[in-house]
Amino acid sequence: MPLLRASLLKSEPAGSLRSLDEMFSLAHAMEREAATRYAELADDMRRQKKDDLAEVFAQLAAAERDHVDSVTQWSQSRRGKVPNPALVRWEAPETVDADTAAELKGSRLMTPYRALAMAVRNEERAFAFWSYLAAYSEDPEVKKAAEAMAREELGHVAILRKERRRAYHVEHGKPAGEAGAARSQVSARRLELRLVAQLADLERRLAGPAAARTRELLDKTKQMVDQAGDFGSFPASIEQRDAQTIAEALADAYLEGAESSSDETRVGTLQGLAEKAIDRLAWLRSLA
Incomplete structure (x- = not known):
């Protein structure tokens, strides 16, 4: 198995995608699960009076809800119908696994930077998942759509990494714009x-x-x-x-x-x- 999939995914996906309808349903379920988990974490952080973390997870939940809507619209444009949850045959990677969720809820050291680093890791895992399915799909249309999903997750990684860098500089008392100001010419x-x-x-x-x-x-x-x-x-x-x-x-x-x-x-x-x-x-x- 390629390096990325071996190191990011805890196990290989339990099968391959058989149709575009199944792919859209799986994508929709993954994005919806992510939105739900981030919203739950935002609620947990509010109960703990960690308002800065609550805001981070609320924004992540909102972004994932936008992704849910995007997948729905994509399915309607290509297949003329919304994704069908009944077509999801096996579990996708968890947005937040049990150990990470426990750390988030119990750690006194959790910061927006660490929370965003976790979100980056989750998006990398989703990218690995779709890359795997694209690589092993036998249907050309499904393969192309799975590759598009992988590219979409790669875009999410880029956005979250930028937010993570901004959070790092805020936590260390530096404006985000100073990050590249003193770079020398090492290519x-x-x-x-x-x-x-x-x-x-x-x-x-x-x-x-x-x-x-x-x-x-x-x-x-x-x-x-x-x-x-x-x-x-x-x-x-x-x-x-x-x-x-x-x-x-x-x-x-x-x-x-x-x-x-x-x-x-x-x-x-x-x-x-x-x-x-x-x-x-x-x-x-x-x-x-």
């Missing part, structure tokens, strides 16, 4: 080269399937060196950080770059890089 290509060296070293220290997966990741990273070109500007100090930190910085940058660019070709390149970067980051996190 994404240079950081990709640094990751090539780090992943090669990691592969030598691993064995069996873990080494094989790391080798696959290393090969992808070598391809990304040239694809990155002259993109990006990062603090020079990040080059000396560990592989996971560098990988996360690159994933953030590719996502942000794709969102802000008006050049269609560049957007496509950066989205492709972002997908591979999230692949890589998920695997490094699983090793950690």
Whole structure:
């Protein structure tokens, strides 16, 4: 199983999608479940008098309700009917698993930044889920629609990462706009080269399937060196950080770059890089 799916999904989906109707029904159920869980967390935070966290989860719930409406409209435009819950044959990844929910409700250290980091992880999991279904679908129409859902989740990741960065700078007393003000001219290509060296070293220290997966990741990273070109500007100090930190910085940058660019070709390149970067980051996190 590809790296992203292995490290983000706790288990493989229990089947493949048979029709567009089933795909729309599953997508609708996933978005609706996410909206419900975030709304419940917002209520929990209000009861605990954690108003800042309540606001974060209320906004996440509202965004997911918009996604529910989008899937409904998509189904109506393609199939002439709303999604049918009866067509959902197996469980999708949970928006918030039991352990995370318990931490959110009981932790005194939970902050908007940590809450948004959790939401980013959830969207990455949804992206992995749809990528898996697209890869294993035998119906061309279903495959194309599942790929569209995966791209949509990737867009959600980009938006939430931006909000997470803003929350981080608020919590640390810095305006969000200062985040990139002092960056030096270290390019994404240079950081990709640094990751090539780090992943090669990691592969030598691993064995069996873990080494094989790391080798696959290393090969992808070598391809990304040239694809990155002259993109990006990062603090020079990040080059000396560990592989996971560098990988996360690159994933953030590719996502942000794709969102802000008006050049269609560049957007496509950066989205492709972002997908591979999230692949890589998920695997490094699983090793950690």
